[in-house]
Amino acid sequence: MSPGPLRIVVLLFPRVTQLHFTGPAQVFSKFPDTEVHLAWHDLDPITTDAGWCIVPTTTLDACPQADILFVPGGAGAFDMFDDLAALEFLRVQSRKARWITSVCTGSFTLAAAGLLTGYRATSHWASLQMLEHFGVEPTSERVVRDRNRITGAGVTSGIDFAFTLAAELFGDDEARKIQLAIEYDPEPPFDHGSPSKADPEAVKSIIAATENLRMARVRTSASALARAQPSA
Amino acid sequence: MSPGPLRIVVLLFPRVTQLHFTGPAQVFSKFPDTEVHLAWHDLDPITTDAGWCIVPTTTLDACPQADILFVPGGAGAFDMFDDLAALEFLRVQSRKARWITSVCTGSFTLAAAGLLTGYRATSHWASLQMLEHFGVEPTSERVVRDRNRITGAGVTSGIDFAFTLAAELFGDDEARKIQLAIEYDPEPPFDHGSPSKADPEAVKSIIAATENLRMARVRTSASALARAQPSA
Numbered sequence: 001m002s003p004g005p006l007r008i009v010v011l012l013f014p015r016v017t018q019l020h021f022t023g024p025a026q027v028f029s030k031f032p033d034t035e036v037h038l039a040w041h042d043l044d045p046i047t048t049d050a051g052w053c054i055v056p057t058t059t060l061d062a063c064p065q066a067d068i069l070f071v072p073g074g075a076g077a078f079d080m081f082d083d084l085a086a087l088e089f090l091r092v093q094s095r096k097a098r099w100i101t102s103v104c105t106g107s108f109t110l111a112a113a114g115l116l117t118g119y120r121a122t123s124h125w126a127s128l129q130m131l132e133h134f135g136v137e138p139t140s141e142r143v144v145r146d147r148n149r150i151t152g153a154g155v156t157s158g159i160d161f162a163f164t165l166a167a168e169l170f171g172d173d174e175a176r177k178i179q180l181a182i183e184y185d186p187e188p189p190f191d192h193g194s195p196s197k198a199d200p201e202a203v204k205s206i207i208a209a210t211e212n213l214r215m216a217r218v219r220t221s222a223s224a225l226a227r228a229q230p231s232a
Numbered sequence: 233m234s235p236g237p238l239r240i241v242v243l244l245f246p247r248v249t250q251l252h253f254t255g256p257a258q259v260f261s262k263f264p265d266t267e268v269h270l271a272w273h274d275l276d277p278i279t280t281d282a283g284w285c286i287v288p289t290t291t292l293d294a295c296p297q298a299d300i301l302f303v304p305g306g307a308g309a310f311d312m313f314d315d316l317a318a319l320e321f322l323r324v325q326s327r328k329a330r331w332i333t334s335v336c337t338g339s340f341t342l343a344a345a346g347l348l349t350g351y352r353a354t355s356h357w358a359s360l361q362m363l364e365h366f367g368v369e370p371t372s373e374r375v376v377r378d379r380n381r382i383t384g385a386g387v388t389s390g391i392d393f394a395f396t397l398a399a400e401l402f403g404d405d406e407a408r409k410i411q412l413a414i415e416y417d418p419e420p421p422f423d424h425g426s427p428s429k430a431d432p433e434a435v436k437s438i439i440a441a442t443e444n445l446r447m448a449r450v451r452t453s454a455s456a457l458a459r460a461q462p463s464a
Contacts, residue, residue: 019414022254026387029282038284045277045287050261052270055277055285104415125415142419154415155258156391163421176424177434182251183336183357183386185425186418187374189395192408193417202409 006034006169009066009093011086011109012056013040015076018048020103020158024070027162030178032170039063041085049074060089068165069097072158073105073124078214080109081221087113099165101150103158110151111136112221114229120146124154125195126210133222156193159184238266238401241298241325243318243341244288245272247308250280252335252390256302259394262410264402271295273317281306292321300397301329304390305337305356310446312341313453319345331397333382335390342383343368344453346461352378356386357427358442365454388425391416 008028010021021038028036038057040046045053058064069090071077080086090113094100102110107123110116111134120137122128122144131138142157143150143164150168152161163184166175179185195203240260242253253270260268270289272278277285290296301322303309312318322345326332334342339355342348343366352369354360354376363370374389375382375396382400384393395416398407411417427435 017258018254019258022250025282025284026249026251036283050257051268052257052289053287055287057284142417143421156414156416156418159388160419160421167421172422176422176431179420179422179424180427180430180434181438182388183425184388184420185374185429186388186420187392188411188416188418189375189392189399190404190408190411192411193415195412197417198412199408202412206413 006031006067007064008034008036008068008070009063009097010036010038010070010072011040011080011090012038012046012054012072013076013080013083013086014047015074015079016046016048016072017074017104017155018050018054019155020072020074020106021054021070023156023158024103024162024165026182027159027166027178030181031166032174037063037066039089049076060085063089063093066093066097068099068101069093071102071106071109073103073108075213077105077109078217081112081217090115097148099148099150099168101152101161101165103152103161104154107131107136107151108134108218110149112225114225116149116151117229119149120144121149121151122153122157123151124210126154126206127214128153130214130218133218134225238263238299239296240266240268240300240302241295241329242268242270242302242304243272243312243322244270244278244286244304245308245312245315245318246279247306247311248278248280248304249306249336249387250282250286251387252304252306252338253286255388255390256335256394256397258414259391259398259410262413263398264406269295269298271321281308292317295321295325298325298329300331300333301325303334303338303341305335305340307445309337309341310449313344313449322347329380331380331382331400333384333393333397335384335393336386339363339368339383340366340450342381344457346457348381348383349461351381352376353381353383354385355383356442358386358438359446360385362447362450365450366457
């Protein structure tokens with residue numbers, strides 16, 4: 001790990017699902033002696049999936065080396081398949097990063113960069129199986145750790161992911177203090193947050209929409225990756 | 233309610249605890265036919281408690297009438313006590329809003345605007361009792377509804393608040409669909425998210441820090457409000 005503060009580098013991009021980033025970011029903001037860098041091609045405000053904008057803090061070129069490399073997901077995570085500079089940024093950063101991490105469909109961006117080949121990883125439940133196309137072992141758990149990769153499942157799992165990371169970095173006691181400070185004592189008014197608990201029609205409708213949107217791009221990009229890295 | 237799309241107006245301010253807003257915002261972004269407006273004095277990026285910036289979408293002067301008025305919290309919520317234009321904005325908006333809402337210490341901003349006088353409300357557990365100074369009945373629940381006021385407790389409770397609102401506006405089925413879509417099936421790795429479950433020393437240390445920071449401001453502002461509204 002580099003000397004000085006812990007550096008968390010987040011790849012931010014247009015159409016990011018903002019809670020993938022902002023959920024973990026609230027936990028990161030309580031980490032001792034930690035800098036969070038939001039990196040993109042330029043410093044113009046980035047439009048999130050919610051319509052409003054977050055401002056990057058650094059560019060891909062100027063970004064310092066990450067101790068923790070983190071990729072959120074969202075519709076824009078699939079646009080990254082064609083962004084060779086962003087994928088190269090992830091590959092270069094990954095060489096010296098201590099942890100390489102994602103939430104939700106951010107695992108597809110990591111996978112497209114070749115950084116999850118041969119690893120167990122998770123993603124949003126409706127996209128999870130598609131990870132197979134990249135040589136990744138889809139793993140249906142809320143937070144999955146395999147060697148120095150930590151991936152979180154859908155959207156809100158980012159908060160659970162961040163506490164897993166907090167415990168790993170600073171110990172259980174510090175993670176518990178942060179949990180109390182941000183009153184993370186969830187009480188969902190309904191119990192319908194995973195496909196195993198949900199109405200099957202609602203599950204089917206989300207899967208159908210997801211597959212239509214994404215399968216073609218996943219197949220094309222996975223083939224391109226396989227050609228580029230025949231050993232993977 | 234105004235004709236056309238549902239309008240959610242968020243008062244955004246410097247040093248907002250970003251997850252107070254961004255947690256509910258992810259749920260709002262799935263509401264049918266809904267606009268979310270982020271209002272502040274000007275359109276310059278606003279620095280959140282996490283250091284990075286969110287860009288307002290409208291000014292206090294140009295903001296349309298809210299159907300849902302929403303105030304997040306954070307250290308900056310207490311700075312609002314001296315921001316007479318922001319408090320007046322909330323009062324004017326509140327007259328025609330269908331729901332007047334907050335998360336965490338955003339209830340203090342609503343209270344300072346006189347909008348919770350005589351209501352039951354909640355806040356972050358470490359600040360909750362101070363609501364009494366504003367003539368508000370502190371209520372230790374994760375989401376509190378009293379007439380058309382809905383307040384959420386600390387930080388992460390914003391997500392539970394937003395689902396309560398979703399069910400109120402669109403029915404339980406729609407709320408459940410959103411829950412599945414954003415995989416809100418929390419699995420905190422620890423069970424330390426409320427004072428009743430936490431180490432007493434950790435609780436004491438957060439309360440001490442909070443009281444030192446805030447009590448003087450709360451007392452002064454509550455006195456000013458009482459003088460301005462002797463009937464309250």
